[in-house]
Amino acid sequence: MEVIILPSSKEIGALAADAIEALVRNKPNAVLGLATGSSPLPIYDELARRHDQDGLSFEEVSGFALDEYVGLPVGHYESYREVIRREFTNRVDVGAANVHGPDGSAEDIQGACESYEAAIKAAGGIDLQILGVGTNGHIGFNEPGSSLASRTRIKTLAEQTRQDNARFFDNVRQVPHHVVTQGLGTIMDARHVVLVAFGAGKADAVRDFVEGPVSASCPASVLQFHPRATIVIDEAAAAKLGGAPAYRHAFENKPAWQGL
Structure with missing residues (x-):
């Protein structure tokens, strides 16, 4: 696990975008794992800027969303499929058919989860997974207690997570109780994981998953076992x-050729 500490969210977004740009230029048909929430927004802003100003193309890239609410109507403004379109994919040239998300409105949720796992596998697996971390240490929507080997499935949100996400809705009552999320085992299959976090509200979670024991009580701690996990955070x-x-x-003395 590499931990990089930078002064601001803008610099965090730029460094993470460097890793994604290097991947996409080297492998134009790369497969990205796309996260939502506030943490990845500086990354998406920077990638959109590079697309507009530098010609960075995502035309052949595929994307798989981490999670989706269960019960929101298709096209709901806060559904994660819509958030990813609004914040990233509609701002670059990735084909709409290349962007996938878990189906939170399926009648057969379990079948939809199995299909999603199969789709990721058929695409060749995720090359780079973007992650944030919740205040309780969740990644994706793998709440504390999640199996470290879990696959895509339905989960019940912790009340703290619903409270944290209420800022995206009119009030907490509108936040769904259930989600479909990639599992921890699914996330661990990604060849490179880039987790970004900023703000004092994430300090406890960052300490616990970076330096604490690996435990289902802090789901992000499973990343200690990942062969290439990059953690980019602010002061x-x-x-x-x-x-x-x-x-x-370590970061100040890192060889330039090593990249992220």
């Missing part, structure tokens, strides 16, 4: 990391 999110000086030293 506020890094405030409770005991190893912060060592992480800064």
Whole structure:
């Protein structure tokens, strides 16, 4: 696990975008894992800027969303399929047919989850998975207690997560209780994971999953087992990391050719 501490969300977005640009230029048909929430927005803003100003093309790229609410009508403004379109894919040249998401409105949820796993496998697996982290340590919507080997499935949201996500709705009562999410095992299959976090509200979660024990009580801690997990955070999110000086030293002295 590589931990990189940067001054601002803008620099975090730029560094993560560097990794995605390098991947896409080297492999034009790359498969991206797309996260929602506020954390990935600086990444999407920077990628859209590079598309507009530098000609970075996503025409052959495929994308798979991490999760989706269950029970929201198709086309709902806060459905994650719509959020990803609005914040990223509609701002670049990726084909609409190349962007996939779990089906939270399916009559057969279990069958839809199995189909989603099969679609990721058929695409060759995810090359780079973008992640945020919840205040309780969840990634995707794998809440505390999730199996570290879990696959795409339906989950019940923790009340803290519903409270955290209420800012996207008129009130917490509108936040669904259930979601379909890629499992921790699914996330771990990605060849490269880039998790971004900023703000003091994430400091406890960052400390727990980076330096605490690997445990289902902190789902993001499973990333300690990933062969290529890059954690990019700001100073506020890094405030409770005991190893912060060592992480800064390692990044400052990292060979330029190594990339992320």
